[in-house]
Amino acid sequence: xxxxxxxxxxxxxxxxxxxxxxxxxxxxxxxxxxxxxxxxxxxxxxxxxxxxxxxxxxxxxxxxxxxxxxxxxxxxxxxxxxxxxxxxxxxxxxxxxxxxxxxxxxxxxxxxxxxxxxxxxxxxxxxxxxxxxxxxxxxxxxxxxxxxxxxxxxxxxxxxxxxxxxxxxxxxxxxxxxxxxxxxxxxxxxxxxxxxxxxxxxxxxxxxxxxxxxxxxxxxxxxxxxxxxxxxxxxxxxxxxxxxxxxxxxxxxxxxxxxxxxxxxxxxxxxxxxxxxxxxxxxxxxxxxxxxxxxxxxxxxxxxxx
Amino acid sequence: xxxxxxxxxxxxxxxxxxxxxxxxxxxxxxxxxxxxxxxxxxxxxxxxxxxxxxxxxxxxxxxxxxxxxxxxxxxxxxxxxxxxxxxxxxxxxxxxxxxxxxxxxxxxxxxxxxxxxxxxxxxxxxxxxxxxxxxxxxxxxxxxxxxxxxxxxxxxxxxxxxxx
Numbered sequence: 001x002x003x004x005x006x007x008x009x010x011x012x013x014x015x016x017x018x019x020x021x022x023x024x025x026x027x028x029x030x031x032x033x034x035x036x037x038x039x040x041x042x043x044x045x046x047x048x049x050x051x052x053x054x055x056x057x058x059x060x061x062x063x064x065x066x067x068x069x070x071x072x073x074x075x076x077x078x079x080x081x082x083x084x085x086x087x088x089x090x091x092x093x094x095x096x097x098x099x100x101x102x103x104x105x106x107x108x109x110x111x112x113x114x115x116x117x118x119x120x121x122x123x124x125x126x127x128x129x130x131x132x133x134x135x136x137x138x139x140x141x142x143x144x145x146x147x148x149x150x151x152x153x154x155x156x157x158x159x160x161x162x163x164x165x166x167x168x169x170x171x172x173x174x175x176x177x178x179x180x181x182x183x184x185x186x187x188x189x190x191x192x193x194x195x196x197x198x199x200x201x202x203x204x205x206x207x208x209x210x211x212x213x214x215x216x217x218x219x220x221x222x223x224x225x226x227x228x229x230x231x232x233x234x235x236x237x238x239x240x241x242x243x244x245x246x247x248x249x250x251x252x253x254x255x256x257x258x259x260x261x262x263x264x265x266x267x268x269x270x271x272x273x274x275x276x277x278x279x280x281x282x283x284x285x286x287x288x289x290x291x292x293x294x295x296x297x298x299x300x301x302x303x304x305x306x
Numbered sequence: 307x308x309x310x311x312x313x314x315x316x317x318x319x320x321x322x323x324x325x326x327x328x329x330x331x332x333x334x335x336x337x338x339x340x341x342x343x344x345x346x347x348x349x350x351x352x353x354x355x356x357x358x359x360x361x362x363x364x365x366x367x368x369x370x371x372x373x374x375x376x377x378x379x380x381x382x383x384x385x386x387x388x389x390x391x392x393x394x395x396x397x398x399x400x401x402x403x404x405x406x407x408x409x410x411x412x413x414x415x416x417x418x419x420x421x422x423x424x425x426x427x428x429x430x431x432x433x434x435x436x437x438x439x440x441x442x443x444x445x446x447x448x449x450x451x452x453x454x455x456x457x458x459x460x461x462x463x464x465x466x467x468x469x470x
Contacts, residue, residue, distance in 0.1 A: 008330050009351060014310050015329025015375055045371040046352035049332070058329070062376065086365070110442025111420065112356060115365035116372065197441045 010048040014057040021067070021146055024059050024173060029148055031057045033170035038062075039082060039121030042113050067175060068118075072097060077139075077179045081120025089114060098139070098181055100188040100206055104131045107190075110198040120174045123159075126166040126231070129200045131192065133160060134226035137234040138206045139179035147172040160231040182222075186210045187295025189287045192226075193279050195270065202271050203227040203279040207287030209242075211295045218242050221288055228265040228280045235259050235284070247292035256284035314378035318343070319387030327374040334358040336374035337384060345385040345415050349444075356443035359416035360384050366423045366442075385415040388422065398422060401456035409447035417443045421457045433458050 018024040028035055034056035036044060047053035061067055061082055068082035070091060077098060088094055089105035108114055108131050122132040141156040148171055159166050168174060192204030208222040221242035223235040238259035245251045265276035310329040318341065327336060337346050349357035351370045358369040361383035388396045398421055408414045420443055431439060436457050
C-alpha cells in the first residue's frame with residue numbers, strides 16, 4: 001500500500017451496529033458508561049478525530065428499524081431520532097404544517113452536514129447555539145427516551161441541563177421527539193445572526209404569534225432563542241406580556257429589552273455578552289413584529305403561504 | 307493491534323469492492339490510503355473545510371466524518387468517477403477550467419462533488435442560491451466567483467447567469 005494503513009485519527013474503540021434497540025441498550029449496559037451512541041456523527045466524529053472524545057465503543061444506530069421518519073398525528077408531529085436533517089428540509093408536509101422548521105433547516109450546518117446529521121443527534125448534543133434545540137422548546141417538545149427498564153417521556157424543560165448536556169443517562173437512547181403543532185393561523189418568524197451562512201449563530205430566534213380574531217392585537221406569542229445562554233431559552237416569563245399589545249407599539253421593544261437583559265450569553269471571540277444581549281433584544285422585537293405580520297398575511301383571504 | 311475488524315461490501319465509482327477495515331478507520335483515509343483514490347483531498351479532518359466531500363448514495367457527505375465501516379452496502383462516488391477511463395473532462399470540470407474556478411486545486415474535488423449533486427437534483431439555482439448550497443466548501447485561494455460562475459453555467463446555460 002502506498003501510504004500504509006495504520007494512520008488513524010480516532011483513538012481505538014469497538015464499533016457496533018446493532019439491528020435492534022434492545023441490542024443497542026444491552027451494549028450500552030455492557031460498556032458501563034464508556035460507550036457513545038453514534039447517530040449522524042457530525043458532532044461526535046470531529047471530537048473523536050481530535051481525540052477530545054475517546055469512547056471505548058461506538059453504538060451505531062443507523063441500521064435500527066423504526067428510529068427514523070416523520071409522522072403527523074392530529075396536532076402533533078413525531079420525529080424519529082435518526083431522521084436526517086435533509087428529510088425534514090425536503091418534506092412538503094413539514095413546509096405545510098410547521099413551516100418555521102423548513103425555514104430553519106437551511107441554517108443547520110451545510111448541505112453535506114444535513115445529509116448525515118440527524119434530528120435526535122442535534123437535540124441530544126444539546127448545543128445551546130444550535131437551531132433545533134431552540135425550535136424543540138418552541139413546540140413544547142416531549143423527548144422519548146429508551147433505557148434498560150423501559151421508556152420514559154421527558155418535557156423539554158427537563159431535557160436540556162446545560163452546555164452540551166441533556167438529561168440522557170449513559171445507558172439511555174433518545175428514540176424520538178414529539179412536537180405540538182401551532183394552530184394553522186399562527187404566524188412565525190425564524191432569524192439568526194451568523195458570520196457566515198451555515199456557521200453557528202451568534203444568536204438566533206424563533207417566534208410564533210397568534211392574532212386576535214379580526215384584529216391586529218397579539219393574542220399569544222411564543223419566543224425561543226439560541227446562542228444566548230447555556231441552554232436554548234424559551235421566554236416563558238415574557239411571552240404573556242406580549243398578549244393584548246399591538247405589534248407596532250413601543251411596549252414590544254420594552255418587553256424585548258427586559259427579557260434580553262436576563263439572558264446570560266457567554267463572551268467569546270465572536271462577540272461579547274453585551275453584544276449578544278443586544279442582538280437578542282433586536283431579534284425578539286423584530287421576531288414578534290414579523291411573526292405578527294405573517295399571521296395577518298396567513299388569515300387574509302388572498303393569503304400566500306410563505 | 308486492534309481486533310475491531312469488519313467486513314464491508316460497497317460500490318465505488320461503479321465497481322463493487324469487498325474489504326476488511328478497522329472500525330475506527332475514517333472513510334476519507336480508507337479511500338485515499340487503502341483504495342488509493344487520492345483525488346479525494348483531506349483538509350481540516352473535522353468537518354469544516356469540505357475538501358473531502360464525496361457522494362454517498364448520491365448525497366454529498368464529508369468523508370472525514372464517516373467511518374469506512376459505515377460504507378457497508380453503500381454506493382460511493384469520488385472525483386475519479388466523474389471522468390471514467392481517462393475520458394475528457396466532464397462538463398463541470400471543463401467549466402471550472404474555463405472560469406478559473408480553481409487555483410491551487412486542493413479544495414476542487416470537494417467542490418466538484420458538491421456541485422455534481424446539485425446538478426443531478428435538476429434544480430435551477432440563482433448564483434446566490436449556488437453560493438449558499440456550496441457554503442460548506444472552503445476555497446482559500448478565494449476563487450469563489452469562478453466556482454459559482456462555473457456551476458451556474460453548467461446548471462443554467464451560457465449567457466443566463468445573473469449578477470452576484
